[in-house]
Amino acid sequence: MKQELLESMGLGTKSVHAGQRPDPETGAVMTPIYQTSTYAQSAPGVHKGYEYGRVSNPTRTALEGNLAGLESAAHGISFSSGVAATDAIARCLKPGDHIVASNDLYGGTYRLFREVFRPFGITSDFIDMSDLEAVRQAITSNTRLLWIETPTNPLVRIVDIQALSDIGHEQGAAVAVDNTFATPILQRPLELGADLVVHSTTKYLGGHSDAIGGVVCTNDNEWNERLRFLIKSAGAVPGPMDCFLTLRGTKTLHLRMERHCSNAQALAEHLVQHPKVSKVYYPGLPDFDGHELAKRQMDGFGGMVSFLLVNDSLEAANTVLSSTQVFTLAESLGGVESLINHPATMTHASIPVEERRAAGLHDALIRLSVGIEDIDDLIGDVDRALSTL
């Protein structure tokens, strides 16, 4: 299919076709895994667009076209992991520059900005981005990057991408959105004014918990050139096999997200009336704080649900976490299989206890990545685990 034709087509069609065409050599319908480090030249400097595997690879090119198509971006640059994608953006800053980031964000991003970039003179502040005035106040004349995450992890809070993009741009800062939790099926930040979208493709885009990867999508030619220069020079490239697996994943992204959303909604509604649960965090619940904004900004509420036990103790949480059979106790999210996680001792354990509790990450807060299994089995599994309390 001509790629220009795809631009006017739906996200399901883009999931399947963007960035791809039958292999010109053989007609193979699926993009082959080009497991090669180098490419033959017919004369010095005369080649078919590929010289060396760190710089480019046809399987990676197909994946980049696919992800860019989904985010309605002109460019997609894929990386060896989500944090490598974030790292590449931060490396475009220089000593003295300042980042304003959301205070409820992926722990690895916090660690990267705080512990890797601060020693190089790039400072960062972490702000509650639902408070637009606080964001305005945090921006200084040195602020070069606004880093947004929505929905957040694990409290699935929603912040206003459009309003924050306007604020960032008024001050001359670039605006990046980590869109890992929503995916382009549910939220397209570039259409809302952001300059850069970042994904850990490890999660929903790959969707099968079998590959690590990251991507940055942008319409800005300068950012594209800088990031391509960086990947060539610093080398955080994904291997062709991982690109193939991720590309295989994105073909069903729209179908999977539908099921993640409907399962999560049903499970959240069930948990709300459960006597052993005191609070449920899910943007699809009508009385959830970010519900109206999520309705405006997103095309669905996602597959992540967190809940708090009435008995707010580590023991109670441990009992539930060790009792599920369908939900596997593990870090990560976004795969076809359901996972259960304990932020206080697993994904968010590196945050000091007081800070963690102040941020609402209670001891008995449990996070679910709701998979695509049958909803009755998921509800039954959680009910059985809660009945052990």
Ligand SMILES: *Cc1c(COP(=O)(O)O)cnc(C)c1O
């Ligand atoms: C997992 C994750 C990342 C980091 O991605 P990796 O692929 O693990 O490096 C970044 N942001 C969010 C929201 C994530 O969930």
